[in-house]
Amino acid sequence: MKRSKSIDLLLSLIILAAVMLVARNIDNRPSLEEKSSKKAPLLFQITWPAYSGRGEAIQRIVNLYNAENSDAFEITLVDGDEDRNAIEKRLTEPEAATIHVLPYRFVKYFAAKGYLEDLADYFTEEEGWFYPELWRLGQVNGRMYGIPWLGHSIGLIYNKELLAKAAVDVAAIRDLPSLVKALEAVEAKNGVRGIGLVGANHNDVSWMVNQFVYGYGGRLVEQSGMRVAVNTPETKAALHFYRDVLGPHAQPSWIDDSGLEVMEHFRKKKIAFEFQGVWGITDIEKNGHPFDVGIIRLEDIGLYSEVGPMMLSIPGSMSREKKKSALAFIKFMISKEAQLKIMEGEYSPEHDAYYPFRIPVRQDLADSVMTVKYPQYLPFLSAFKRPSIDVPTPKWQIIKDEYYAPGLHQVMTGEVSIEDFLKRIESKGNEILRQP
CATH class of the missing domain: 3.40.190.10 (Periplasmic binding protein-like II)
Known part of the structure; x- marks a missing residue:
């Protein structure tokens, strides 16, 4: 049976198209030189x-x-x-x-x-x-x-509006006693709490409190890293100041709050000061910039800054x-x-x-571009020269998670005395540090 001329023409076109497609693919293949230069x-x-x-x-x-x-x-x-x-x-x-x-x-x-x-x-x-x-x-x-x-790093961030209403001179805040005076003035004039604190059984309570431990001259472990060093008068004084002196000036829920809740209280103008990193500044900017903020270096008030x-x-x-x-x-x-x-x-x-x-x-x-372009963040950069080290040795992470942070929360609630807490950390901590 003979094929029609139209069928022969169609087959010819199909074959021609196939040949052209193959030729195009061959032309588009990368050369050996191109293959070898690909990273x-x-x-x-x-x-x-x-x-x-x-x-x-x-x-x-x-x-x-x-x-x-x-x-x-x-x-x-x-x-x-x-x-x-x-x-x-x-x-x-x-x-x-x-x-x-x-x-x-x-x-x-x-x-x-x-x-x-x-x-x-x-x-x-x-x-x-x-x-x-x-x-x-x-x-x-x-x-x-x-x-x-x-x-x-962590700085002491403050609400400029609340401090201005209370006639608080930031330059006069040079140590912890002058900070407490500033808190009292802010509370008296604004009807808000002075400072945001963390007390919850949370990662934040550890680094927050340790800034005071180092500031009072305490240490978490000895220089060798092989023995716990918290059971000292210096650490006891730091915990007492945090709980019993600053605590009454903190937000009512501070015992159960983490750093996230503190940021919310600060944003809503319920507290005048908070310990935060750079995110404490940007949080205010992202939420409509309801007020201007300033930063006090922790070293200027006798504390060491948590660094990460x-x-x-x-x-x-x-x-x-x-x-x-x-x-x-x-x-x-x-x-x-x-x-x-x-x-x-x-x-x-x-x-x-x-x-x-x-x-x-x-x-x-700090002495170059940062000073010109980002001067508001300089206090965070300088904090690296006086750091509070939250995990000074690898095994401290275990001590922190299992005993230190939970124990600090119990100290803040009053379930455990400061003395008993420090003894327990010394005992349990040394057991962990001795493990191979």
Whole structure:
């Protein structure tokens, strides 16, 4: 049976189209040169979701590095959190190849286990860029396993409006007794409570109270880190001041409040002062800027500031080639250029504005651009030279979670005396510190 001419024409067109499609695909294939020039990923795991305001802020800094460097590896940002077990699993993978952002307490923990690369020989001149106390937080036995990158510190934030109504001169607040006088004046003139405190069985009660412990001359552990050092007259005096002197000036619910509730009380003008980090400033800005705020450095009133530096670390099993690229990236992240990018902050679609969520940690920035562009945040930066260390040794995290924070809450409620609390921490704490 003969085919019609129209069918033959249709088949010819189909064959021609197929040939053209194959030819196009061949032309569009990458050449061997293009294949070899494509960068391989080198993962950078942060402690926040990659697709969050903070993740996107960090991604902008990573993009800057990738654009400026012709390295064989492309730094690729990936999700993370502070799940210790998940981080440990990744660090112990054969030839682990991830640059990690780690809280300082995790640096000590994982370095003690032998999971992290010793960075001491790669970062020598950089030590002078940072406050000595901050730099030492990345060390174990004199070797360097975490390089400070960004962090937070705590300041005493105040409502300028409430202080002005009470005729309180901020410059006159130079120690704890003068702070108490200021609280009394604010309460008398405004009908609000003077200061926000934390008393709940929560992570916040630990770092909040420890600022006073260090301020009174106390310590959590001995210099060696092998014995608990809280059972002293200095710590007893600090707890007494916090509970019995400041407590009556705090919000009525302070015994059951965390830092989150304190921020809410401050925002609603129910208290005049609060202990907060940079987020205490941005919280007011994000909520309509109902009043102007100021910051008092804790060192100016005799206290030590809680600090939370995040460190950059790499696994000890990372290949030589990737290690070279990882070190170059870390050096960029602590450069002045990258450090100042931190202050650009995270984007808030709701307010169409950017807000800092952490601060850079280089001490030399205070004398340069920070002074000009971000002077309101300088008190937070200078706090790194006099830090309150909430977890001075890796095992203190266990003591804190199981005994210290719950016990502090009981002290604030009056269920346990200060003396019995300190004895219990000394006993239970030393048991934990002696464990292998």
